[in-house]
Amino acid sequence: MAASSVCFSAARPAHALRPRARRGASSTAGPRSRVVRACAGGVVPEGSKVLVVGATGGVGQLVVAKLLEAGYRVRAAARSAERAREAFGDADATSDDRLEIVSADLRDFDGLLASRICENVDAIVSCVGTTAFPSARWKDGNGPEPTDYVSVKNLVGCVTNARSSGTTDLARFVLVSSVGVDRQNEMPFLILNLFGVLKNKKKGEDAVIASGVPYTILRPGRLTDGPYTSYDINTLVRATSGERRAVEVEKGDSLTPEETSRIVVADAVVASLRLPSARVSGAYCLGTKEGDGPKDDLGKWEEVFAKANAR
Numbered sequence: 001m002a003a004s005s006v007c008f009s010a011a012r013p014a015h016a017l018r019p020r021a022r023r024g025a026s027s028t029a030g031p032r033s034r035v036v037r038a039c040a041g042g043v044v045p046e047g048s049k050v051l052v053v054g055a056t057g058g059v060g061q062l063v064v065a066k067l068l069e070a071g072y073r074v075r076a077a078a079r080s081a082e083r084a085r086e087a088f089g090d091a092d093a094t095s096d097d098r099l100e101i102v103s104a105d106l107r108d109f110d111g112l113l114a115s116r117i118c119e120n121v122d123a124i125v126s127c128v129g130t131t132a133f134p135s136a137r138w139k140d141g142n143g144p145e146p147t148d149y150v151s152v153k154n155l156v157g158c159v160t161n162a163r164s165s166g167t168t169d170l171a172r173f174v175l176v177s178s179v180g181v182d183r184q185n186e187m188p189f190l191i192l193n194l195f196g197v198l199k200n201k202k203k204g205e206d207a208v209i210a211s212g213v214p215y216t217i218l219r220p221g222r223l224t225d226g227p228y229t230s231y232d233i234n235t236l237v238r239a240t241s242g243e244r245r246a247v248e249v250e251k252g253d254s255l256t257p258e259e260t261s262r263i264v265v266a267d268a269v270v271a272s273l274r275l276p277s278a279r280v281s282g283a284y285c286l287g288t289k290e291g292d293g294p295k296d297d298l299g300k301w302e303e304v305f306a307k308a309n310a311r
């Protein structure tokens with residue numbers, strides 16, 4: 001049964017959504033509205049507000065688009081709100097308050113706290129990351145440690161703060177990590193980890209686990225499809241990954257997939273929010289291969305995760 005039909009009482013009607021944040025505002029300050037409570041079982045029902053960090057990234061953009069398509073409200077956080085607006089700005093969602101764009105550099109803990117970014121959200125999805133090897137993306141000290149570890153740790157710190165002040169009742173933290181985090185000394189991950197990307201992703205995972213919030217960690221292999229830049233949301237939703245949409249999912253870190261479609265990762269993120277937390281609790285590695293996949297079929301995703309849990 002679809003999560004939304006189980007949980008209808010938890011979702012707020014569209015007309016009850018909070019006013020849209022002023023464009024370009026870096027603070028989410030405003031009236032502290034009631035958070036949408038997860039249903040029994042930890043399902044995050046449609047209508048809930050989901051904070052997506054790394055929203056301008058390849059996976060992040062797709063996650064934002066697919067969440068909106070599935071009926072969630074989204075707070076999309078990016079270092080550059082301008083870039084986020086370029087990606088999402090002409091979406092219908094900005095005019096009916098379902099999409100809120102905020103700017104945040106996750107390395108800045110005090111700035112994050114001040115922005116109240118984690119308040120009044122029902123779930124968080126982190127798609128933050130950088131390149132495994134030195135690149136222009138590491139500019140200004142934004143290598144693996146600040147992005148894959150410090151940023152996630154700071155986010156968790158804000159969540160802890162918001163939970164203790166009663167301004168959030170987080171039902172789920174979904175973290176997009178990587179295969180290989182538990183095999184850092186094995187090939188090919190030994191090479192991938194030369195600059196510490198896997199070590200820091202693992203530390204980020206540990207911070208999420210220690211938070212006490214129900215979590216789902218998704219560990220993709222080498223990402224394909226996208227990143228999509230400057231596309232509007234409708235284009236993002238229509239993005240497909242050709243013939244390679246069949247998924248392989250294993251609990252833990254036992255899979256070494258040839259590749260993982262960003263589109264399928266985004267589908268997996270949305271599906272994991274729609275499923276009871278106990279059925280998607282833990283870390284799962286994720287690969288894609290030729291064939292037909294679950295796409296947005298929740299029943300099929302439920303089977304995929306159930307098989308992974310049973311192995």
Ligand SMILES: NC(=O)c1ccc[n+]([C@@H]2O[C@H](COP(=O)([O-])OP(=O)(O)OC[C@H]3O[C@@H](n4cnc5c(N)ncnc54)[C@H](OP(=O)(O)O)[C@@H]3O)[C@@H](O)[C@H]2O)c1
Nearest residue numbers: 054055056057058059079105106128129178220221222223
């Ligand atoms: N690429 C692969 O083959 C591969 C394989 C396995 C796992 N992964 C992981 O999968 C996830 C998604 O990958 P992707 O390719 O979609 O990532 P991506 O396109 O590189 O996007 C990364 C996102 O993180 C944001 N970010 C970086 N530093 C930040 C900071 N200090 N504060 C706030 N936001 C920051 C970026 O924002 P800006 O636009 O401001 O930089 C961007 O939105 C990442 O965690 C990645 O490490 C990737």
